[in-house]
Amino acid sequence: MARHVSIPAFLVLWETLSRSGAIRAVFFPPFSQVMATLAELAVSGELWGHLSISLLRALSGFALAALAGLPLGFVLGGHSRSLFELLDLPMEILSQLNPFLLFHLVILVMGIGEAPKITMVAWTCLWPIAFGAMSGARGVNPELVRAGRAFGLSGVSILSRIRLPAAGRQIFQGLRLALGQSLFMLVAAEMMGASRGLGFLVLDSQETFQLRKMYAAVLAIAFLGLALDALFGLLSRLLVPLPPGQSANTAGD
Amino acid sequence: MTPAAASRTPPSKNIAPVALGGKATAQRGMRMTLPRRSPTRFLVPAAMLALWETLSRLGLLDPQFVPGLADSLxxxxxxxxxxxxxxxxxxxxARVALALGLALLAGVPLAFSLGHAWPGAFRFLEPLLRVLGQINPYCLFPVFVVVFGLGEAAKISVLAWVALWPIFFGTLAGLGDLDPVLARAARGMGAGKASVFLKVAIPAASPSIFAGARTGVQMAFFILIAAEMTGATAGLGWLVHNAGAMFQVPRIYGAGLVIVALGLGLNRFLVFLDRGLFFWRASGPGQDGLPRPGPLALALALAAALIVLAIGLIGMARAESLLNDPSVVPEYRVWTE
Incomplete structure (x- = not known):
């Protein structure tokens, strides 16, 4: 319990500094006022519209990335070394293709709408997912696979009963990383061109100099991120048991 | 979670041999570094580029949206x-380098003082620091703009903030990995506290600091492009954004190719330094059996980097006059927003 004292301490410090005028309350409104604004936004319903559209965009981008990235990573990691060597450099090049660059290109083709934002999120999520699945698949102990084959398991059951469980931890690490990044990119995409969403709310409040609203929106994004991460952490602990003799060392929960 | 979280999570014992020193090589998630010398690895990129150009020549790509490779170049x-x-x-x-410098100046001493000198304080502050490290930098950008105004300071402080956390947590991880036997051996041989710190702790942590800096640079470069798109007078992101605003499609692709190439080059440069500098490390780049760069190559590379930075800094200071330079053709000068 004592470990978590620092966060409330920080909030109290913020509150006192701002109220006492040590930092300018115009720029840094007290925490309590920001929370009150957040509550107002929630009560008036303004928050939920932005939140739900942001969540929808983030999750659909994430889902697309998982659909593409998991098989891609697993095939690259689980199969021949030569295939990996062939595709490693192109993947490195593609992963350098900045999502903001992509944003401009997708807008050209599909126009301003949901597509550029979701593409950007999916593109960003794709890499941690694919690389996670790849390193998971590469790490499967070949003895286990050989043992499975010796017991007469078919290719499908080797995949479902040996390879996937053995790689599960790293697959989930990649997915979790990607989930965090999905929100990350989405906020940027919504700042670059949107009329709804939490990122838009932040930028719009900043441009109209409603700083309390801006901080409230920032907090809402932070809470959404924490909630998604916690939910996912729970899910991964249910689905992927930790290997024996190892404690959970995941950050952020 | 930010991309840096990958490098912050200590690689667990049974994953480490697979990821080949995961922490050090973790770039944008969990990539692996394997010896790659085989020329076949250039096959697919070359084929992709050739395919792009061929499709465009055959008229299968609408040049209004996707110009050919040759046109983009x-x-x-x-x-x-x-x-x-x-x-x-x-x-x-230069913006990335400035941010990296700031992040190193803040992050390394902070990590050393919390991890080495006052572990008690660190245990108290850790949850807060982890939360701060996970703040979305795009959310911070409006906050920094409010505080610093729409200038270089806001951009560079966001980048520095982004680079700070991988460096801070990387340094901490390096200190945590420090073999206590080494410190005791040095003390046994008569080294004082200061020289144990200078000759054992700092060298032991430096590969991790560098790994953190590498992640930080990559993330900063990523976010830089976005920051330059939303309000700058110079920089590659700005070039793309203006080309987009003026529907100069080949220019978007041209500048985009430069961004991708620069990102790759930056990464390669850092791997090159990593291989040359930290030769004693048991795993990570440089432990793949390929020859390592010698001191002369390192010195030349660093000198070249310094020259590039100097020009970049001058360019940054003269961004406005750069745009209005009479040698810039009017069609390019309209880029001023």
């Missing part, structure tokens, strides 16, 4: 000759 060349493309690239690099 021609646009990049044209921008190089008439719109200071290289200067813009160096301005972008």
């Amino acid at each position: 021609a646009a990049a060349l044209d921008m190089t000759r008439r719109a200071f493309l290289l200067t813009h690239a160096m301005v972008s690099l």
